[in-house]
Amino acid sequence: MNNAASILILVFLAISFLQSGYDKIFYWKDNLDWLKGHFANTRLKNHVPLALMNVLVLEMISGILCIVGCIELMVNNGRLFGYYGAVFSCITLIMLLFGQRLAKDYDGARTIVIYFIPAVMAVYWLN
Template sequence: MNNNTASILILVFLAVTFIQSGYDKIFYWKDNVNWLKEHFSKTQLKNKVPLALFNILVLELISGILCIVGCIQLFLNSGREFGLYGAIFSCITLIMLLFGQRLAKDYDGARTIAIYFIPAIMGVYWLN
């Protein structure tokens, strides 16, 4: 059995999380922008929602792709570079999402993001 099973499972979890989220943003862009404009209507982001959403989309896709490549690399030759970068980008993406939720005073949403941060930071730790 591969010695990297836990790391691979965390990377799969992060890849599914971010690829699915990116897919949702791409194919339901208008719905996401409309919902987020309301969500951030009382914040400094109220006039920057499409740009902020695009930035998050790019980070999510980078995170997800790096995690997929990291899984493949770990499985094939136990290389850790791409998985580590995927976990780091996942943490950065989650911190940006957390910042947005806190800014919008959505503390339940922020708490949910903190839950996702736990496996992401575990991935950074294990792959470092």
């Protein structure tokens, strides 16, 4: 296994994003209600449903690409899907970071950085 570290990070990202997407799909109203309060004093206050849908779509794309990337790495050492999964993961995390900073939730923003570091490592390794 020459790609063990890359596969482990892609699995980590896939689990993170697919679980988050699952939560948004099956608990949409709960997420929406919480986020409306979270962004009540920001420019996003009237756009929370659209922002939540955008994040959901990006999370699902990221997670699916990471899973396909793992399979591709294991089957033929291909890196294309894993690379795109890592890039989409970074884009998704930057969007989440922007939202947390906008809401002045600095602890939440700090947590996102913990996910961002391995995502950038995956981009670097799979490039």
